[in-house]
Amino acid sequence: MEKLKMGLIGVGGIAVSRHLPSYQSLSDHVEITAVCDVNQERVKSVASEHSIPFHTTQYEELFPHVDAVTICTPNKFHAEISIAALNAGVHVMCEKPMALTSKECEEMIEAAQKAQKVLLIAYHYRYTKEARAAKRFIDEGEIGRPLVSRAQAIRRRKVPGWGVFTSKDLQGGGSLIDFGCHFLDLALHLMEFPEIAEVSGATYNELSRQNDIVNQWGTFDPATFEVDDHATAFIKFKDGATLLFETSWAANLADDQETVSVSGTNGGLDVYPLKLYQAKYGMLLDQSAYWISDDENPGIPQAVNFIESCRGRQTPLIKPEEALIISRIIEAIYESSDTGKAISFT
Template identity: 80%
Template sequence: MEKLRVGIIGVGGIAVSRHIPSFLALGNDVEVTAVCDVNAERAETVAQDYQIPFHTNEYTEIFDHVDAVTICTPNKFHADIAIAALQAGKHVLCEKPMAMSTEECEAMIQAADAAGKILMIAYHYRHTKEARAAKRFIDGGEIGRPLVSRAQAIRRRKVPGWGVFTNKDLQGGGSLIDFGCHFLDLALHLMDFPEIAEVSGATYNELSRQNDIVNQWGTFDPATFEVDDHATAYIKFKDGATLLFETSWAANLADDQETVSVSGTKGGLDVYPLKLYQAKYGMLLDQEAYWISDDENPGIPQAINFVESCRGNQQPLVKPQEALIVSKVIEAIYESSETGQAVRFS
């Protein structure tokens, strides 16, 4: 079988730290044949560093050189580029979040359906070994019916001081749309995306607007900080289950916290680190995972899933209809924070 030709649009940090190395690690299955960036010098440098034959600063020029593209641009450009690529007959792996609005997400899905091409969103935490095992536990009935999930994506004073992460026009938001979306997606995935009844949320940015900023990840101007650095939400589902969610770039807490837990009718689990909790045979049982592989890089199983989906051998683990739901919840959290009212889902 011929190699799948992949192009990368936007060659910033996530492209060179995850996507390009992951595709290159697949060897004979895939070839990175083109890169694009609005910064022409950056595109040329990355092409030289990875011996990629074609580079450009116009993303439409990449389509003649590839079978599929990975979009790693600021969020504002996800939808336009994805739709153009799909209409050109290319498969698309798009970085999270899917787009800036649910309307853009829906337009992307329509374009994928019309083209008959794969559209997959890079919520890579689903591809971690812990998340894959946790999903098998739940699907296997180990915890019964999920009742309450808790998701925390919290960093202590780690606002990204590089790129455009704090630019609301280009990104659409801050810690919620950039970091928390991963754990929101994972929690919903583990619960099998139950129908949502109501979302209540609040967002904050007071810490990052103070003059005496202490930040571990670079510098930024607090006077122009316009996105959220902390967000909380309470999500109720139509089946009675609930999800407690919190994310932050700048929490005044002792340690970073990246956790998802699910409590069910027969047991419960933590994902990071993976532990299973049950009560049976007259005792409490706590079980920890003992890993026999060194599978630590979720970018590789994500790349494999995308490539094999393009070839028709697999289905995308992250379906665009699910990523659309995540974006709807994110919008609802922002709306609830602005209005002070819960957002009802029909």
């Protein structure tokens, strides 16, 4: 079978550090035939360094050279470029978050349905070994029915000091839409996307008020820090389950905390590191994963899932309808914070 022809749009940090090496490691199945970036110098140098035959600064010019694209631009352009690619008959993997608004997400889904092409959103934590095993525990009934979950996406003073991450216009928000979204997605996936009843949230923007910034990931100007540095939320589901959520780019806490915990009717689990807790046989049983090789880049199973979905041999692990729900929750957290009210989904 011919190799799938892949294009990369936006060849900055994540394209070059995750997607490009993942596709290169699958070179029997896929070849990168075209790259696009509005930064002429960067796109030229990525094309030349990786011997990619076609490069451009205009994304429309890339479509005739590819079967599929991976979109890694700032969030503001996700919807526009995804819809243009789908309308041109090209499969799409789009970086997270799906788009800036849920309305844009709906338009992307409509374009994918009309074009009958794949639309996969790169919530890559779902492809980690721990997340895949945790989902199997739940699917196989090891914890019973998920009741109470916690999602924590907390970094101690690690605001991305590159790109446009602190621009509200280009990214739509900060720690919540950029980092917290992954752990909301993973929690909802493990809970099997129960219907949402209500979302209450709070977001904070304190760094813009501080002059003496301490940050471990580069520098940024507090005067242009327009987005949230912390966000918290409480989500109630119609089946009675609840999710407590915290995210931060700039926590003043001892350690980074990146995990999801689920307590179910018969057992529970933590995802990172992976642990299973059960109440069984009159005992409390704990199991820890003791062999998880850390050499697997989740970008590889993600790339395989995308390629195989384009070939019609798999379905995307992340459905765009699920990514839309994550965008609706994010919107509700921002709205709840602005209005001081819980947002009802009923």
